[in-house]
Amino acid sequence: MKKRLLLLFVGWLVCSFGVGQNPVTGKLTLEEAIKIAHARSPQAQMVQLSFMSQYWSFRSYKAQLLPSLNLSGNLGNYNRSLVDVRDPETGRISYVANNTLSNDLSVYINQKIALTGGNVSLNTSLARLDQFSYDTKTYNSNPVTINYTQPLRSFNTLKWQKKTEPLQYEKAKKQYLESLEGITLQTTSYFFSVLSAQTSYRKSEENLRDTRGMYKIAQQRHDIGTVTKSELLQLELSMMNAELTVSNSKVDLEVALFNFKSYLGVAESTFFELQPPMNVPEVFMEYDFVLNKALQNSSHNVSLKIKELNSRKSVAQAKADRGIQVELRANLGFSQTGDDLQGVYSRLKDREVVGLSLSMPIYDWGMSRGRVKMAEAEARLARTELEQEETKFQQDIRIKVMQFNNQARQCNISAKALQVAEERYDITKKRFQNGGITVTDLNTAQKELDSASEQYINQLRTFWNAYFELRKLSLYDFISKRDISAEFDKIVEK
Numbered sequence: 001m002k003k004r005l006l007l008l009f010v011g012w013l014v015c016s017f018g019v020g021q022n023p024v025t026g027k028l029t030l031e032e033a034i035k036i037a038h039a040r041s042p043q044a045q046m047v048q049l050s051f052m053s054q055y056w057s058f059r060s061y062k063a064q065l066l067p068s069l070n071l072s073g074n075l076g077n078y079n080r081s082l083v084d085v086r087d088p089e090t091g092r093i094s095y096v097a098n099n100t101l102s103n104d105l106s107v108y109i110n111q112k113i114a115l116t117g118g119n120v121s122l123n124t125s126l127a128r129l130d131q132f133s134y135d136t137k138t139y140n141s142n143p144v145t146i147n148y149t150q151p152l153r154s155f156n157t158l159k160w161q162k163k164t165e166p167l168q169y170e171k172a173k174k175q176y177l178e179s180l181e182g183i184t185l186q187t188t189s190y191f192f193s194v195l196s197a198q199t200s201y202r203k204s205e206e207n208l209r210d211t212r213g214m215y216k217i218a219q220q221r222h223d224i225g226t227v228t229k230s231e232l233l234q235l236e237l238s239m240m241n242a243e244l245t246v247s248n249s250k251v252d253l254e255v256a257l258f259n260f261k262s263y264l265g266v267a268e269s270t271f272f273e274l275q276p277p278m279n280v281p282e283v284f285m286e287y288d289f290v291l292n293k294a295l296q297n298s299s300h301n302v303s304l305k306i307k308e309l310n311s312r313k314s315v316a317q318a319k320a321d322r323g324i325q326v327e328l329r330a331n332l333g334f335s336q337t338g339d340d341l342q343g344v345y346s347r348l349k350d351r352e353v354v355g356l357s358l359s360m361p362i363y364d365w366g367m368s369r370g371r372v373k374m375a376e377a378e379a380r381l382a383r384t385e386l387e388q389e390e391t392k393f394q395q396d397i398r399i400k401v402m403q404f405n406n407q408a409r410q411c412n413i414s415a416k417a418l419q420v421a422e423e424r425y426d427i428t429k430k431r432f433q434n435g436g437i438t439v440t441d442l443n444t445a446q447k448e449l450d451s452a453s454e455q456y457i458n459q460l461r462t463f464w465n466a467y468f469e470l471r472k473l474s475l476y477d478f479i480s481k482r483d484i485s486a487e488f489d490k491i492v493e494k
Contacts, residue, residue, distance in 0.1 A: 027272065027273045027274075027275055028272040028273065028274055028275065029275045029277070030187075030188065030191050030275075030276075030277050030464070033187050033191050033264065034183075034184050034187050034188070036264050036265075036266065037183050037184070037186075037187040037263065037264050037265075038180055038183060038184075040264060040265040040266065041183060041187075041263055041264055041265040042265055043183050043186070043263070044180070044183055044265075047176060047179040047180060047183070048176075048491060050176075050179070051172055051173070051175075051176040051488075051491065052491070052492065054168070054169065054172035055169070055172070055488075055492050057168075057169075058165060058166075058168065058169040058172070061161060061165040062165075064112060064158065064161075065112065065114055065158070065162075066111075067109050067110065067111045068109065068110045068111075069107070069108075069109050070107070070108055070109075070110065071105075071106075071107050072105075072106055072108075073103070073104055073105035073106060074102065074103065074104050075103050075105070076101070076103065077101065077102045077103065078100070078101050079098060079099075079100050079101075079102070080097075080098065080099045080100075081098050082095045082096065082097060082098065083095065083096060083098045097133060098133070099131070099132040099133045100129060100130060100131050100132070101129075101130040101132070102127070102128070102129050102130075103127065103128050104125065104126065104127035104128070105125065105126055105127075106123055106124065106125030106126075106142075107123060107124055107125075108121050108122065108123030108124070109121060109122045109123070112158060113158075114156075114158040114159055114161075114162050115159070116150060116156070117150075117151055117154065117155075117156035117157070117158060117159060118148065118149060118150035118151070119147075119148070119149045119150075120146070120147070120148045120149075121146070121147045121148075122144070122145070122146055123142070123145050123147070124142065124143055124144060124145070125141070125142045125145070126139065126140075126141050126142075126344070127139070127140045127141075128140075136339070137339065138337060138338070138339060139337065139338055139339070139340065139341060139343070139344040140335070140336075140337045140344065141335065141336050141337075141344040141345060142333055142334065142335045142351070143333075143334055143335075143336075143345060143348060144333050144334055145331065145332070145333030145334075145335075145351065146330075146331070146332045146333055147329075147330070147331050148328075148329070148330045148331075149327065149328070149329050149330075150327065150328040150329075151325075151326070151327050151328075152326040152327065152328060153320065153323070153324060153325055153326050154320055154321075154325055154327070155316065155317045155320035155321060156320075160309070160313045160316070163309055164306055164309050164310065164313070167302055167305055167306050167309070168306065170302055171299045171302040171303060171306065173486075173488060174297065174298060174299035174302060174475065175299045176486065176488075176491075177475050177484055177485070177486060178298065178299060178472055178475065180486075181468065181471055181472035181475070181484070182472060184468050184471075184472070185465065185468045185469065185472065186263065187263065187264070188461070188464050188465060188468055189461075189465065190256075190259060190260040190263050190264075191260065191274070192457065192460065192461035192464070193256045193259070193260070194253070194256045194257055194260045194274060195274055195276055195457060196256075196454065196457045196458075196461070197249065197252045197253040197255075197256040197257075198253055198256075198274060199453060199454075199457055200249045200252065200253075200454070201246070201249040201250055201252070201253045203449075203450060203453055204242065204245040204246045204249045205246055207242050207245070207446060207450070208239070208242040208243060208245075208246050210429065210446070211235065211238050211239045211242045212239060214235060214429070214432060214433075214442060215232075215235050215236060215239050217432070217433055218231065218232050218235050219232065231438060231440075234440070234443075235442075238443055276457075276460070277460065277464065280408055280411045280412070280460070280463055281479055282408070283404075283408070283467070283478050283479060284405060285401045285404055285405060285470065285478060286401075287397065287398050287401045290397055290401055290470060290473075290474050290476075291394060291397050291398075293474035293475070293476040293483075294393070294397055294473050294474040294475075297474055297475035297476060297483055297484070298473060298474065298475055300389075300393055304386050304389065304390065307382055307385075307386060308382065308383070308386060310382075311378060311379035311382040311383070312379065314375045314378060314379065315372070315375045315376055315379050317375070318368075318371045318372045318374070318375040318376075319372055319375075321368065321371070322368035322369070322371070322372060323360065323361075323368070324358060324359070324360040325358060325359045325360070326356060326357070326358045327356070327357045327358070328354075328355075328356055329353075329354070329355055329356075329357065330353070330354045331351065331352070331353035331354070332351065332352055332353075332354075333351045334348035334349065334350060334351060335348065335349055335351045336348050336349055396473075397470075397473060397474075400466065400469060400470055400473070401470065403466055404463075404466040404467060404470060407459070407462055407463045407466050408463065410459050410462070410463075411456075411459045411460060411463050414452070414455050414456040414458075414459040415456060417452050417455065417456070418449075418452040418453060418455075418456045420452075421445075421448050421449040421451075421452035421453075422449060422452075424445055424448065424449075425445045425446060425448070425449040428441060428442055428445035429442065429445075471484070
């Protein structure tokens with residue numbers, strides 16, 4: 001049985017169907033193919049770049065909460081023109097010549113306050129004005145100034161970002177792992193596609209050799225009258241069909257290999273030998289355990305929390321934008337003016353500017369109230385959708401666990417069926433050679449063997465796809481019994 005399976009599933013891929021090809025340079029298991037896909041495939045690079053984008057988005061958010069040091073200024077502002085001047089006593093407007101050069105420079109530190117939504121800044125500035133018409137220069141300094149702006153009833157964006165942004169980054173990390181598991185699933189699909197095409201091609205070659213041998217025996221038996229002309233023609237037709245099958249299966253194998261190598265990100269000239277996962281691991285999954293791991297590790301639960309927070313955020317924003325808006329502004333510091341630098345930094349004068357600004361709609365035809373009601377309705381709808389998503393998520397896991405636990409048994413049955421089909425075909429072939437059965441019986445046994453071989457590969461494919469789907473949902477390796485993780489610090493350092 002083992003020898004027969006190895007004959008069916010393992011082979012030098014290119015040696016069997018090409019001329020002028022290089023020999024196979026290595027062996028490839030499913031686990032090794034997955035490692036190559038994670039390291040080299042274009043999809044893996046896209047997953048990494050997507051995570052990097054989310055990482056820097058999170059870093060930008062965190063930078064908003066830290067003080068920022070800034071420099072601003074206006075240098076070399078030359079102005080030579082006529083300007084209008086009003087006489088303070090008579091109110092008469094006259095135009096006088098203006099010939100000035102102004103320069104100013106300021107350094108300031110800004111700090112946003114997430115708790116209150118306010119903004120505080122500390123700055124220092126110096127300005128110089130040269131009036132060439134009068135041959136004078138004037139300095140104006142603000143050595144220390146503290147500015148504070150505090151909205152008293154407006155929507156606090158930073159407060160909500162402080163809740164959602166860490167969750168967004170946590171979701172990005174989990175989605176990175178899930179995307180890698182998605183690559184694992186796709187690699188498994190390509191792997192078994194090549195394996196199936198390879199098996200079909202090798203089996204078609206075996207069938208062609210057997211059919212040719214049977215045809216020669218049938219010709220000899222036809223000469224002595226133990227095989228009819230109709231049976232001989234039937235076997236000849238089977239031989240021609242076998243030749244067509246070899247040609248078609250060869251093309252299918254080449255196409256499957258091309259797709260597989262392209263997905264892995266390896267050169268088309270790379271040759272390897274596929275080693276099928278013959279042994280099905282003994283893994284039994286419990287629904288409660290898989291569900292707990294999925295809720296703990298996957299991005300599903302985090303996504304639901306973010307959606308809930310965003311719905312609450314929309315309601316809070318609609319309510320905050322309704323009614324009176326008040327903002328407190330305060331500017332405290334020192335200032336001085338003079339003809340030289342030493343003078344503008346001595347005998348500083350106090351500077352205090354404090355005030356409130358407000359705005360209030362008197363009548364907006366119910367627009368603000370409508371926005372609040374709409375946000376509340378959308379929030380209720382979002383909660384209902386979240387409950388449905390949670391139920392569907394649990395149902396999907398339950399169904400997949402049931403299907404997986406049944407699949408191991410299906411693989412064992414298919415393996416036994418393949419063994420029976422092999423034994424039956426061997427017996428049928430010998431009986432035909434001895435003249436005990438007809439060509440129809442031989443063809444039937446051959447088709448049953450082909451069907452059993454294909455069925456066994458399909459069952460293996462289904463098993464591993466089901467396993468990796470549950471691993472993607474739970475981000476848990478049920479064979480090694482550990483959570484799936486990644487070194488994210490090393491990823492962002494690349």
